Amino acid sequence: MLAACGGGDSAPSPTPTPTPPPAATAPRFTSATSASVVENRADNFYTVSASDPQGDAISLAISGGVDADKFVLGTDGGLRFNTPPNFDLPIDANGDNIYEVTLRGSAGGETAFLNFVVTVTNDREGIAVRRVISGLGETVAMDAMRSDLLVADRSGRVLVVNPATGAIAEDPFIRDNRRPGEILALAFGFPGMPYQEGIYIVTHSPTDGLWLQGFDPTQGRSLQIRLGDPWAERVTVSLVAQRELYIAIGDRSGSNAQNSASPYGKLYRVSEYCHYCYAAGPRPARLVGEPRLWGDGIQMPGGFSREADYLHLTDRGSTAFHELTRFRRDWQPLDFGWPFYEGSSALSANPPAIVNGPSIVYRLGNGRAEGTGITAGLINDGNFFKQLGQSYVFGDTRGAVFAVDRNRLSDGRLHGASVIENRTKDFAPDVGTLDTVLAFAQGGGSDHFFILDGDGEIFRVEGQS
Ligand SMILES: [Ca+2]
Ligand SMILES: [Ca+2]
Ligand SMILES: [Ca+2]
Ligand SMILES: [Ca+2]
Structure with missing residues (x-):
């Protein structure tokens, strides 16, 4: 029917054999793309996780993002701020308390990226x-x-x-x-x-x-x-x-x-x-x-x-x-x-x-x-x-x-x-x-x-x- 709609000016081509999609071989991030953290937190607030279809070992790294230098990524995938964040004096690039960092996972010669954002929220601090x-x-x-x-x-x-x-x-x-x-x-x-x-x-x-x-x-x-x-x-x-x-x-x-x-x-x-300058008198x-x-x-x-x-x-x-x-x-x-x-x-x-x-x-x-x-x-x-x-x-x-x-x-x-x-x-x-x-x-x-x-x-x- 599709061929008829096309005007029938050529012989129908044989149905092509579908090309199978390429085998997924790059690692894939399985952790969330965002998080929310109350200010002053010093320890890990997020754990980066990824899987690889071939089961190759995955190495994780901070690869970019405007606020990349504000984070430390541990070998266990734990992510923390290098200085506990202060809601009242934010140091992210545009000062809106939303920090942006790009994480990279590499396995078997292939890489994947995760654009991660973390929002710092206020604490009244007593x-x-x-x-x-x-x-x-x-x-x-x-x-x-x-x-x-x-x-x-x-x-x-x-x-x-x-x-x-x-x-x-x-x-x-x-x-x-x-x-x-x-x-x-x-x-x-x-x-x-x-x-x-x-x-x-x-x-x-x-x-x-x-x-x-x-x-x-x-x-x-x-x-x-x-x-x-x-x-x-x-x-x-x-x-x-x-x-x-x-x-x-x-x-x-x-x-x-x-x-x-x-x-x-x-x-x-x-x-x-x-007053004491007057020794006598009122x-x-x-x-x-x-x-x-x-x-x-x-x-x-x-x-x-x-x-x-x-x-x-x-x-x-x-x-x-x-x-x-x-x-x-x-x-x-x-x-x-x-x-x-x-x-x-x-x-x-x-x-x-x-x-x-x-x-x-x-x-x-x-x-x-x-x-x-x-x-x-x-x-x-x-x-x-x-x-x-x-x-x-x-x-x-x-x-x-x-x-x-x-x-x-x-x-x-x-x-x-x-x-x-x-x-x-x-x-x-x-x-x-x-x-x-x-x-x-x-x-x-x-x-x-x-x-x-x-x-x-x-x-x-x-x-x-
Ligand atoms: Ca504060
Ligand atoms: Ca920001
Ligand atoms: Ca505060
Ligand atoms: Ca008032």
């Missing part, structure tokens, strides 16, 4: 995060005051929050005695010092300007120091108490950051007031002395981290990099580089001769180790919170939590995304979400700490055995 406070509204800053937390909100309140009981109370002394204006930064300063201990805030008002205000509610004392004139741009300020107070004031446009006549773009240091009821200009070149501060005689200042970028810069508290002069540098990016010619370069930089963006604005975190020495080891844990305003080996902060080198772990999955809270990580604070014990979110949530981070 981190548990519980929401302890919600509904605070739009929050802007947080610091620990003994076992309580101090939180400033967008409406200008200073709240005393007990994270154990959930109690929230506005401090009435501050409410009744503060100058008006938006609260930009907050710190609990000089703990245990009878004349200086207090709650310090920096406020800005378009009519009243920029002020440092201190309050000792128990003694009914307060202090206001004018820092600068009103500023038309959005003002960002960070405040930290580390023996002295340090005030970092941003200058987004950069027009004043290197101009010592302007407070914008500057670092100030405020020491305790010298002691003035001041909490602190006059601010001293301590550094310049700041763009958009995102908080300080404390480390004994050192501080780390975060500075948010606007075109290229966010950065973290370490400095000793008594170093002078200090120049954080803005607007000549943003992170490791040189932006304009003729920079200052000496700039205090950053230890960590990362790019603006939404990639694994990118973000919208760095937020200063906590340095862990391994005694505090052993699950986090020797780490610096910090945040980003896009809702990310990052970590680096703390030794990277002090080795005198510049580090980037290749050392930054994205631990956001490890820090996922039980309830609510981390949306805008604004501050970290340690208070009420060394086995936990707190994270402030910009939408009025506070999360408690604790270890899990």
